[in-house]
Amino acid sequence: METIKRNDYNFAFLDEGSKREIRRAILHAIAIPGYQVPFGSRELPIGRGWGTGGIQLTMSLIGPNDTLKVIDQGNDDSVNAVSIKRLICSTTGVETTTDTAEANIIQSRHRIPEEPLREDQVLVLQVPTPEPLRSVDAHEAVTRQLHADAEYTGIWVNLFEQLLTRGSAFKGADHPVMADDRYVMNPSPIPRYDNPKLDHAQCLYLFGAGREKKIYAVPPYTKVESLAFDDHPFEQENMEGRKCRLCGAEHVYFDEIFDPETGERYYQCSDTGYCLKRQNEQKAEKEGLR
Amino acid sequence: MERKKPVMWGRHITVRFGEGCDYCRTHTNLEKGRCPKCHTIWAVRDVDFQVYPGEILGIVGESGSGKSTLLKTLYFDQQATSGEAYLSLYHEGKENFLNVSSQQKRYLRNHMMGMVYQNPMLGLRMKLSSGANIAEKLIAAGGRDAGRMIDRSIELLHHVEIPTERLRDQPRVFSGGMQQRVQISKAIANTPPILLLDEVTTGLDLSVQAKVLDLIRSIQKELGIAMLIVSHDLAVIRMMSDRTMVMLGGRVVEEGLTDQILEDPLHEYTQTLVSSLL
Structure with missing residues (x-):
């Protein structure tokens, strides 16, 4: 297979005009936390819905001296993460890492790394459905008006329906949040x-939806509150009593692994980079002791 | 004696579909409200009305007379071409609420009005439980205590004689009469000062009609909510309303106490309407 040569493309694949437009949209998004800024989503050598929103954000921000980390559901080595990393690296030549602390641009799908992020880091999240009001109304013109009026009754009604019929008002993933009140x-x-x-x-959180052509952001030190009823406060998934079988971590988000042969259930850190770092530290500690 | 102040009143409300021409602007007596020259429809033309606290005002007229359009205009489902409408509890009745911002319109719908449509599909979300449908009105008015909202939904279902164990059932599996009763529960959930009812008994069989009308009457007596009832059925108007407005071709042709209108109609159209009933 022919490999992509860096000089075959502009730095970071996109042309400079496109990157500038996306950076303008990012600045707009940062200025109004949670507001969805429309942008002209570009064609990429990767299918729409496979992280193209996140890639365009990363490509517009990345410089030759940056260090990149790409994760997919917490995993550094999944097919999607590897493909995205390969595209970005082959058109920019930047360094990649699996260590969250070493990276300054992290692109992710479905997870925020376990290690707290710093002011000099940017987390780019790939978004399939940016519009929280889409289940309330299918028309873009209507949802924009509802956002303008801060009319979120429809979202609250959906949460109430969930509470009434299933006993919990919380969604497993993508539970809506209120940004900056x-x-x-x-x-x-x-x-x-x-x-x-x-x-x-x-850190700065950026959200990119390539198929839906929207960018939004949560700037550093912004109030972000998960929606919950007064008498049903927000609850996270309960990870109490679970331990990673590889690194022994507790109080992190786990993947559950089921062994059909033995019928046993194991827990493993969902953030593989974090898990590996802990294992290496434990190994180094042991070797140091010897 | 001090005169009571109306809870809601309107002045010169007009809803027009089309640009209008010199002919229809000067001729008010258009057949079916349609201009023969430019084909503009004058659905509601220069309508004045007042509804007093605790009163039921009936609006009667043939199909296409503009009665539902008037109600939809007051509930912001339809944009008025011109005219003014006021609520005594909104800015002390000093602000024309037909021209306020979309945010203010939502506030008025959620806090000051309730609407029961002829077609329950317009007033209810059929894929949500009846409990969530009722709670929608409470949430829209700022309710965030789920427990209280569940209790209130149960209380309202009980009030409209729907078994409370059907709280989690979707209205689409209910009968037409039950759907109307869920709509009524939703409309009165936060006890608005005014309730708008658009042909609520049309399409229901006679025994269900009687139940729904009894329910509306009891709610009005119990909560003292002022109501605007639209119907083409004079029997419903006779049973429910204190005062009646008769509409024809988008205009109000007669107005007065219901007994007076039914016993001694002055306008030719009202006389035909009453004689067809008797």
């Missing part, structure tokens, strides 16, 4: 466990 936004399909990490975070 103004806009309700979908935090991309991150598990509820990660929602509190958005609140008053040090």
Whole structure:
């Protein structure tokens, strides 16, 4: 297979005009937390719905001296993460890492890394459905008017219906949040466990939806509150009593692994980079002791 | 004696579909409200009305006379071409609420009015439970205590004689009469000062009609909510309303106490209407 040569394309694949337009949309999004800014989503050598929104954000922001980390559902080595990393690296030549602390641009799907992010880091999230009001009304003109009026009754009614019929008002992933007491936004399909990490975070969160052509953002130190009724406060998934079988971590988000042969259930850190780092540290500690 | 102030009143309300021409602007007596020259439809033309606290005002007229359009205009489902309408509880009756912002319109719909449509599909979300449908009105008015809202939904279902164990059932599996009763529960959930009812008994069989009308009457007596009832059925108007307005071709042709209108109609159209009933 022929490999892509860096000089065959502009730096970071997109032309400079496109990157500039996307950066303008990002600035607009940062200025109004949670507000969905429309942008001209570009064609990419990757299918729409496979992270093209996130890639365009990353491509517009990345510089030659940046260090990139790409994760897919917490995993550094999944097909989607590897393909995206390969595209970005082959058109920019930047360094990649699996260590969250070393990266300054992290592109992710479905997870926020376990390690708290710093002010000098940007987390780019890939978003399939940016519009929290889409289940309320199918028309874009109507949902924009509802956002303008801060009319979120429809979302609350859906949560109430869930509470009434299923006993819980909380969605497994993509539970809506209120950004800066103004806009309700979908935090991309991150598990509820990660929602509190958005609140008053040090880093910049950017959300890109390539198919839906929307960009939105949560700037550092912004108030982000998960929607919950007064008498049913927001709850994360309960990870109490679980432990990673590889690194022994507790109080993190776990993947559950079922062994059909033995019928046993194991838990493993969903964030593989974090797990590997812990394993290496434990190994180094042991070797040091010897 | 001090005169009571109306809870809602309108002045010169006009809803027109089309640009209009010199002919129809000067001729008010258009047949079926349609201009023969420019084909503009004058659905509602220069309508004045007042509804007093605790009163039921009936609006009667043939199909196409503009009665439902008037109600839809007051509930912001239809844009008025011109005219003014006021609510005594909104800015002390000093602000024409037909021209306010979309946010203010939502506030008025959620806090000050209730609407029961002829077609329950317009007033209810059929894929949500009846409990969530009722709670929608409470949530829209700022309710965020789920427990209280569930209790209130149960209370209202009980009030309209729907078994409370059907709280989680979707209205689409209910009969027409039950759907209307869920709509009524939703409309009165936060006890608005005014309730708008658009042909609520049309399409229901006689025994169900009687039940729904009894329910509306008891709600009006119990809560003292002022109501605007639209119907083409004079029997419904006779049973329900204190005062009646008769509409024809988008205009009000007669107005007065219901007994007076039915016993001694002055306008030719009202006389035909009453004689057809008797």
